Amino acid sequence: MEISHLPFPVALIDHTYLLIQFNKKFKKLFKKATIGLDVREFFPTFEIEKDDQLLTYKKFVNYVFIKNSIAHQKFIVIGMESDEIQTLKKEVKELQTYFDETYEGIYITDAKGITLRTNKAIERITGIPKEYYIGKNVSQLMQRGILKNSVTQEVVRTGKTVSLVQKNYIGNITLLTGSPITNENGEVEKVVTVIRDLTELNRIHAENSHFNHSVMNEKIDVGSYDKGIIIKNKQMKSIFQQAKRVANFDATILILGETGVGKDVLANFIYNQSSRKEKGKLIKVNCGAIPPELLESELFGYEAGAFTGANKSGKQGMFELANNGILFLDEIGELPLNLQVKLLRVLQEGEIQKIGSTKIKKVNVQIIAATNRNLHEMVTRGEFREDLYYRLNVIPLYIPPLRERRDEILPLIHHFLSKFNQKYLLNKEFNYEVIDFLISYNWPGNIRELANLIERLVVTTPENEIKIEHMPPEYKNSVHVNTNQQISLKEAVEETERKILERAAKKYRNTYEIAKALRTSQPTVVRKLKKYNIKPKMSS
The missing domain is CATH 1.10.10 (Arc Repressor Mutant, subunit A)
Structure with a gap:
């Protein structure tokens, strides 16, 4: 714990009252202070309390002793004037009020699963007084049927934030998100779990087929992508904010990410934020979907009679169609080496040459490229031109896979379920076990896979309630801890x-x-x- 920079006297003591650390202001006030000295040399009547309440002790100035149970039963001694103590007490009271009055349930345990603290919302969500939980281990709550699975145990085991959906014993569907609090060695010492009651949310969803995204996520209007992009993850918000900042610059943008993460969605967003939207079109080309022998003519066009079967009047290429606008080259890693040379010329000179033509034509096109491949490794293997790679990699934007932004999965589930219910004039709902599976699944195909699975379930499930047994066979094999299957x-x-x-x-x-x-x-x-x-x- 770094205390040297603090602007008031501070010392750190252990549970035996011995000084572990102190700053210069503390030393100036207590010149005899040395590491290992009993703090009661300065505060004779001071005793360590068992609770986390603030204590005051008056000697020369006022002192506050704060128990820091996270740091292995160490204690902070802070020297303050009277008005500062009152301010601190006020802030602590405000934090306590926020903790108790927040709508979502908050549940804090230690690394052994023993409940340390809860707030008032836990009573509304579970129907059990909050005092009941204090001191009880989550394994006890599971044995008594109050919990089905423990998010706390998963957080302690993995050291990472974990989410799961479950129905509690009074029938409410809840989303539990547990986050670790670690010490300086990276060991989990506490787990803070936020509990959201989804029962009411699902009722709102059933009443309103459009589903109000603002309940759970931030919405950015992008016109052509359904009704908006769901952004809840901090990293994704940062990516789209950066994309918005660079949208009106003509620099080449390279979007990186796995298949299905939404690279085309980000390209749409950039176009809609760009001034080029008023001057030209957004033209999309999938470099991996067009046969290599046809790709050149598609990109650059051709003159009449350029080759057998060519259109008698010739053809405009994608660069010409995108003039004054943006050309989105998806799967740029699939571009053949011979076309990489021609693309480099466009980027360097702003010039194209049609197949069968001797004329050079100027074009004003911004390039957005995208790939799920590692272009740097391709350069090393000689599969991608190094000069083109650096020309494309001016503004790289990396979209993380869905498994790394699980806080967006639940909003996406509601979004796609609402979309496909509307599309097919249906009113399907997900059983809580299905939602639990969808949140915990790793999604190798990312958002595209999630959308395709939800559409498939909506269309093929005969009942209105979609259950685990309705899942396709290839997904049933992945249903693990959150179903009745048990492993050691x-x-x-x-x-x-x-x-x-x-x-x-x-x-x-x-x-x-x-x-x-x-x-x-x-x-x-x-x-x-x-x-x-x-x-x-x-x-x-």
Whole structure:
């Protein structure tokens, strides 16, 4: 804990009253202060309390002793004047009021799962007084049927934020999101769980087929993409804010991300924010969907009689059609080397040459390229021109996969369910177990896969309520802990460990990089990779 910069006397003591750390202002006030000295040398009547309440002790000036249970039973001693103490007490009272009065349930446990604190909303959501939970372990609550699964245990096991949907014992469907509080060593010491009651939200959804996105997400109007883009994740908000800032510059933009993350949606957004929208069109070309022998004529056009079968009047290419606008080149990594040279010329000179023509034509086109491939690695292998790569990579925008922004999955579920209910004039609903599965699934196909699955379920499920048994066979095999299937803790840990290592082995070049990313040792990584028969990109 860094206290040297604080503008008032501060010291840190342990549970035996010994000084661990103090700043210069504390030393100036108490010249005899040394590490290991009993703080009662300065505060003879001071005793450590068992609760987290603020205490005051008067000696020369007023002092506040704050218990910091997160830091292994250490305590902070802060020297303040009387008015500062009153201000601090007021702020603590305001925070306590916010904690108690917030609409969402808040549930705090230690790393062993023992309940430390809850707020008033827990009573509304569960029907049980908040005092009942204090001191009880979440495993006890599961045994008594109050909880079905424990988000706390998953957070402690993984060290990451975890979400799950479950029906509580009074029948309310709830979304639980647990977040870890870690110490300086990265160990989970507390878990803060936010509980949202989805029962009322689902009722609103049933009454309003359009579903009000503002209940759960921020909406940015982009015109051509359905009725808006759902943005709840902080990283995604940052990406779209950056895209909005660069939209009126003519620099080339390279959008990176896995298949189905929404690269075309971001390209649409940029176009709609750009002044080029008033001057020209947004023309889209999928470089991987057009046969290589036809791609050149599609991009650059051709003159009459340029080749057998050519249109007698010739044809405009995509660059001409996008003149004064934007050309979106999707799957740019599939562009053949010979066309990479011609594209480079357009970027450098703003000139194109039709097939069968000797004339050079000037075009004013902004390029947005997108790929799910690693262009830098392709350059290394000689599959992509280095000069073109740097020309394209002027403003890179990376869209993370859906599994890394799970806070957007639930809003997307409601969005697509509403969309397809409207499209097919139906009124389908998801069972809470299906929602739980959709939130916890890893979505290798990202948003596109999620949308396709929801449409499939809406169309093929005969009942209005879509349940786990209605899931396609290939998804049923992935339904694990959140259904009635049970596996041992050891099996669950090993399966999670294997998946994490597989992803890391694909992403990083060697075992040293994997170890750094996973915050463990390189020998441990080597041993684990061997255990699960996983091969990294390059041996080390």
